[in-house]
Amino acid sequence: MPRGVLIDLSGVIYDGTCALPGAVESLQALQASGLPWLCITNTTRQRRRDIARDLQALGFAISEAHILSAVDATHQWLATRQRRPSLLVHPAVVAEFLDLDRRDPDTVVLGDAADGFSYRALNRAFRLLLQGAELVTMGDNRYFRDLDQGLSLDIGPFRALLEHASGVSATVVGKPAPTFFTTACERLGLDAKDVLVIGDDAEHDVAAGMAIGLQGCLVRTGKYRPGDEARCPGAQVVADFSAAVAPLLRG
Amino acid sequence: MPRGVLIDLSGVIYDGTCALPGAVESLQALQASGLPWLCITNTTRQRRRDIARDLQALGFAISEAHILSAVDATHQWLATRQRRPSLLVHPAVVAEFLDLDRRDPDTVVLGDAADGFSYRALNRAFRLLLQGAELVTMGDNRYFRDLDQGLSLDIGPFRALLEHASGVSATVVGKPAPTFFTTACERLGLDAKDVLVIGDDAEHDVAAGMAIGLQGCLVRTGKYRPGDEARCPGAQVVADFSAAVAPLLRG
Numbered sequence: 001m002p003r004g005v006l007i008d009l010s011g012v013i014y015d016g017t018c019a020l021p022g023a024v025e026s027l028q029a030l031q032a033s034g035l036p037w038l039c040i041t042n043t044t045r046q047r048r049r050d051i052a053r054d055l056q057a058l059g060f061a062i063s064e065a066h067i068l069s070a071v072d073a074t075h076q077w078l079a080t081r082q083r084r085p086s087l088l089v090h091p092a093v094v095a096e097f098l099d100l101d102r103r104d105p106d107t108v109v110l111g112d113a114a115d116g117f118s119y120r121a122l123n124r125a126f127r128l129l130l131q132g133a134e135l136v137t138m139g140d141n142r143y144f145r146d147l148d149q150g151l152s153l154d155i156g157p158f159r160a161l162l163e164h165a166s167g168v169s170a171t172v173v174g175k176p177a178p179t180f181f182t183t184a185c186e187r188l189g190l191d192a193k194d195v196l197v198i199g200d201d202a203e204h205d206v207a208a209g210m211a212i213g214l215q216g217c218l219v220r221t222g223k224y225r226p227g228d229e230a231r232c233p234g235a236q237v238v239a240d241f242s243a244a245v246a247p248l249l250r251g
Numbered sequence: 252m253p254r255g256v257l258i259d260l261s262g263v264i265y266d267g268t269c270a271l272p273g274a275v276e277s278l279q280a281l282q283a284s285g286l287p288w289l290c291i292t293n294t295t296r297q298r299r300r301d302i303a304r305d306l307q308a309l310g311f312a313i314s315e316a317h318i319l320s321a322v323d324a325t326h327q328w329l330a331t332r333q334r335r336p337s338l339l340v341h342p343a344v345v346a347e348f349l350d351l352d353r354r355d356p357d358t359v360v361l362g363d364a365a366d367g368f369s370y371r372a373l374n375r376a377f378r379l380l381l382q383g384a385e386l387v388t389m390g391d392n393r394y395f396r397d398l399d400q401g402l403s404l405d406i407g408p409f410r411a412l413l414e415h416a417s418g419v420s421a422t423v424v425g426k427p428a429p430t431f432f433t434t435a436c437e438r439l440g441l442d443a444k445d446v447l448v449i450g451d452d453a454e455h456d457v458a459a460g461m462a463i464g465l466q467g468c469l470v471r472t473g474k475y476r477p478g479d480e481a482r483c484p485g486a487q488v489v490a491d492f493s494a495a496v497a498p499l500l501r502g
Binding site: 113114115116117118119120122123126127130142143150151152153156157158160161162163164165 | 365
């Protein structure tokens with residue numbers, strides 16, 4: 001039995017602008033059970049405080065301290081190494097990096113810049129890479145389900161673009177990077193083998209966590225498409241977040 | 252000895268907004284020699300008539316009929332197959348495709364859209380590919396030397412982005428596609444083995460032409476960087492266009 005839980009957010013407990021059915025109640029029950037839990041997200045269009053605020057508005061009892069985001073992980077990565085970033089990220093998260101020296105950049109930081117992915121901005125990043133800058137990316141997802149319910153481009157394709165153009169290989173700091181899951185387990189104070197990761201992305205949530213020893217559970221909500229099971233062999237596969245949590249509460 | 256010549260344009264006879272030294276005179280001498288020649292270009296920011304006009308302004312005696320461009324090759328590809336394109340191309344070349352039905356598109360056409368490479372436009376192309384559209388690209392170069400003398404992103408990285416996101420593989424219609432070089436040789440009325448291709452791109456001009464039997468000549472101008480020779484083994488390597496043409500005039 002798992003002794004702690006990592007919970008992906010988008011597509012698992014909410015989708016677009018709505019809580020998924022039963023998710024608010026299941027998270028309450030998990031909290032009441034005393035099992036430690038942490039939300040993990042590659043969302044790079046929001047600061048952690050704004051993610052928490054939006055989840056609270058949907059009825060979830062989630063504070064900043066319950067969230068590990070790729071933005072925070074990236075800031076930690078840069079600060080530890082005293083890097084000077086050039087930011088190709090969403091305007092909403094630029095403020096998280098203002099304490100770092102950004103003159104004469106030695107690292108291109110790639111987030112989900114959305115409309116910030118202009119030809120001009122991509123060229124600027126490309127030229128820095130040619131001059132020797134390192135490429136660090138907050139995630140590597142190929143796409144996500146957008147507010148209009150269509151699939152939109154995530155960071156991964158832009159990582160592929162810059163790598164192809166420059167010949168520089170990126171370091172991924174968010175999911176599916178092993179260090180991201182290791183950091184999350186440290187926050188819970190548990191060994192990886194005692195932690196269950198619940199996600200809708202077979203590769204970047206479930207298989208990536210299982211690769212460093214976590215238990216995995218794939219939910220059939222969010223970006224799930226039939227057949228995704230094959231990408232995370234050995235994982236539990238359940239209908240939704242409530243079905244993932246229920247067995248943990250019986251103990 | 253070659254009996255005809257294919258000439259890449261940017262970086263071979265001009266660079267940015269200037270003719271390269273000796274290039275105007277060498278092209279005149281080639282014309283006077285009677286050897287057939289054709290300019291081949293993956294430039295997809297201009298129509299063929301505008302390319303010819305700009306070259307004439309630099310002093311070159313080059314008409315539309317002397318040019319085979321990736322835009323024309325792409326139009327031919329679409330028209331032959333009765334395809335309905337969705338255009339992710341530069342505004343300057345949209346007019347070349349107005350005779351084709353663009354409703355309910357079945358083919359995403361990728362050119363050097365420059366500032367047209369917005370997040371919105373890339374998402375639109377991505378969603379069409381997910382719905383089953385085919386991806387056709389006018390070229391596959393990684394970068395080119397821009398007017399400010401810096402290197403800027405070309406079509407290849409955006410092809411890589413869309414392929415990575417969608418899982419769809421692109422069909423390349425411009426250089427380095429074999430069909431592009433075959434079409435060029437047909438225009439000259441010569442077998443590939445009797446044609447010399449002169450270019451500054453070791454892979455997409457020289458090696459690509461040699462792969463279907465042309466003779467190859469790499470010039471050390473334009474985007475050439477020391478060491479590029481290794482990417483087109485067996486090719487002549489010369490200082491510039493004049494040095495490439497001089498041996499052809501001795502015969």
